[in-house]
């Protein structure tokens with residue numbers, strides 16, 4: 001079996017997500033609009049819509065957790081399960097990840113999951129976030145992010161965990177890690193993912209400043225691979241997918257593993273400590289106050 005043993009090892013080491021599943025409707029299958037045969041049937045869950053195309057081996061996975069695709073515990077869990085389902089189905093070689101919510105790809109962590117919550121809940125939530133990152137970062141599938149909206153913080157991390165990023169050319173669709181502006185700190189594995197993508201100096205600046213890059217700057221710094229008019233995001237993502245799928249799977253997968261394993265292993269080795277750090281950090285009174293104030297500001301800011 002050519003698939004990297006490291007990938008299998010990492011996959012075995014990951015949490016089983018089923019225990020996290022609460023109140024979801026995974027596994028539902030329904031005909032896609034206008035679709036007929038098996039290849040056109042879609043499945044998914046309440047917050048993740050999967051449109052599989054068996055003929056091409058590519059599925060489009062849409063986040064639909066309105067209004068802003070905040071990464072609630074349920075959304076994280078459903079994303080992990082949907083990805084696992086596609087990985088286990090050998091029909092599929094690639095996934096295009098995009099948003100079903102207008103103007104927002106993903107608003108990052110759902111701040112209501114860590115504001116005013118007890119430490120046990122924050123720990124459960126953070127483990128689910130780690131799980132999604134590990135799954136996407138090490139996925140054997142080709143993942144292309146079709147970024148059709150704003151993409152801050154955790155949204156940016158999901159995009160950076162993909163193999164390729166196509167961003168819609170709209171100045172409102174900014175991408176980056178803005179944690180410092182909320183008074184919080186990106187954990188080391190978010191930082192590592194950033195550094196692996198745009199290099200050390202650019203990360204050092206962008207992380208400290210909490211920079212959110214508009215499309216042209218995101219392209220220039222290397223956060224995204226293409227910037228295209230909004231109505232061409234999906235078609236460009238499909239073209240990119242074809243380019244990546246032209247490479248034999250085993251060679252591409254082994255190379256991906258070679259490039260990413262050390263970064264993922266760093267978290268796998270200290271997952272519990274990372275969770276404890278997160279919980280003790282976000283449960284501090286001062287951090288809770290900052291998060292509360294930020295959420296309040298978001299709620300008051302309209303338009």
Ligand SMILES: CCCCC/C=C\C/C=C\CC/C=C/CC(=O)SCCNC(=O)CCNC(=O)[C@H](O)C(C)(C)COP(=O)(O)OP(=O)(O)OC[C@H]1O[C@@H](n2cnc3c(N)ncnc32)[C@H](O)[C@@H]1OP(=O)(O)O
Nearest residue numbers: 070107108109110111150153154185187277278281298299
């Ligand atoms: C020393 C020890 C170190 C230890 C370190 C250990 C661990 C590290 C600790 C912490 C790391 C944490 C990592 C965090 C990563 C993150 O993802 S933090 C989240 C950051 N996200 C943001 O800042 C995005 C905020 N949102 C926006 O900027 C905008 O909403 C938008 C995405 C650009 C969309 O704008 P739009 O105008 O369309 O929508 P609104 O702003 O009107 O929002 C609508 C609605 O949604 C609510 N909302 C928005 N974002 C979030 C969110 N992230 N979570 C929850 N809710 C959100 C907003 O409040 C509105 O609500 P309503 O008024 O009730 O309708």
